[in-house]
Amino acid sequence: MRASLIQIAVDEGDSAESRRGRVASLVRDQAGVADLVVLPELWTTGAFAYEEFAAEAEPLDGPTHEAMAKAASDAGVWLHAGSIPERAPDGALYNTSLVFSPSGERAAAYRKIHRFGFDKGEAVLMGAGRDLVTVRLPETTLGVATCYDLRFPELFRGLVDAGAETLVVPAGWPERRRAHWTLLAQARAVENQAFVLACGTAGTHAGVPQAGHSIVVDPWGEVLAEAGPGEEVLTVEFDPARVATTREQFPALKDRVLGLQPPRR
Numbered sequence: 001m002r003a004s005l006i007q008i009a010v011d012e013g014d015s016a017e018s019r020r021g022r023v024a025s026l027v028r029d030q031a032g033v034a035d036l037v038v039l040p041e042l043w044t045t046g047a048f049a050y051e052e053f054a055a056e057a058e059p060l061d062g063p064t065h066e067a068m069a070k071a072a073s074d075a076g077v078w079l080h081a082g083s084i085p086e087r088a089p090d091g092a093l094y095n096t097s098l099v100f101s102p103s104g105e106r107a108a109a110y111r112k113i114h115r116f117g118f119d120k121g122e123a124v125l126m127g128a129g130r131d132l133v134t135v136r137l138p139e140t141t142l143g144v145a146t147c148y149d150l151r152f153p154e155l156f157r158g159l160v161d162a163g164a165e166t167l168v169v170p171a172g173w174p175e176r177r178r179a180h181w182t183l184l185a186q187a188r189a190v191e192n193q194a195f196v197l198a199c200g201t202a203g204t205h206a207g208v209p210q211a212g213h214s215i216v217v218d219p220w221g222e223v224l225a226e227a228g229p230g231e232e233v234l235t236v237e238f239d240p241a242r243v244a245t246t247r248e249q250f251p252a253l254k255d256r257v258l259g260l261q262p263p264r265r
């Protein structure tokens with residue numbers, strides 16, 4: 001199976017509309033190259049452009065949905081289209097990822113569960129998702145998570161329990177914490193014996209330089225491919241069957257002990 005992670009430069013001065021056109025064309029270029037294409041988090045606005053979330057928010061089936069559904073079917077690829085600022089019917093905002101099949105049907109929508117910013121930014125502007133999401137592809141089952149979610153291993157264990165073998169993480173991770181990004185992507189792969197496809201952004205927006213360095217990690221924790229800091233398409237070939245063989249040959253997941261008792265006082 002071949003996957004291409006499109007590490008988009010999300011700089012100021014590029015409108016959401018023009019970026020949508022540019023990204024759709026990059027997705028189309030993957031026809032015959034990749035089976036699965038992955039885009040980053042909130043690439044129409046930038047993950048840190050908090051003041052743009054409301055203005056650029058769109059319904060689930062808004063302009064980004066339309067452009068990406070068409071790009072997926074034109075290219076004949078599975079497309080994890082990263083996330084959009086979603087305006088829900090009740091007016092609430094969510095950081096929502098969209099996944100499309102090669103015929104351009106929406107296969108899944110995932111509302112980010114852990115919102116970043118502590119007492120400001122996304123954490124106060126957006127609602128929190130509650131539902132884990134997996135997507136069955138012919139070759140593998142995707143488990144989806146978004147950016148800050150990468151810090152919460154229990155979410156990934158939930159995805160693995162639901163059958164995920166390839167963990168896909170679109171992000172807008174800042175350069176300042178790039179070491180955490182790489183470390184956590186490898187940790188999630190090792191502990192879950194799964195592939196991790198983590199696609200970040202490049203460029204600078206809202207004064208926050210982005211880390212780039214999108215990364216693909218195998219179920220043994222080895223880095224199969226890693227991007228540099230700038231805009232880049234990172235293409236990697238991987239064998240989804242390695243999840244089953246790794247879990248058979250080193251069956252640590254079977255040794256989980258659930259329901260531990262808290263310390264006695």
Ligand SMILES: O=C(O)CCC(=O)C(=O)O
Pocket residue numbers: 047115116146147148149151172173174177180
């Ligand atoms: O956890 C981090 O360091 C970055 C998270 C983030 O930027 C986000 O979720 O948008």
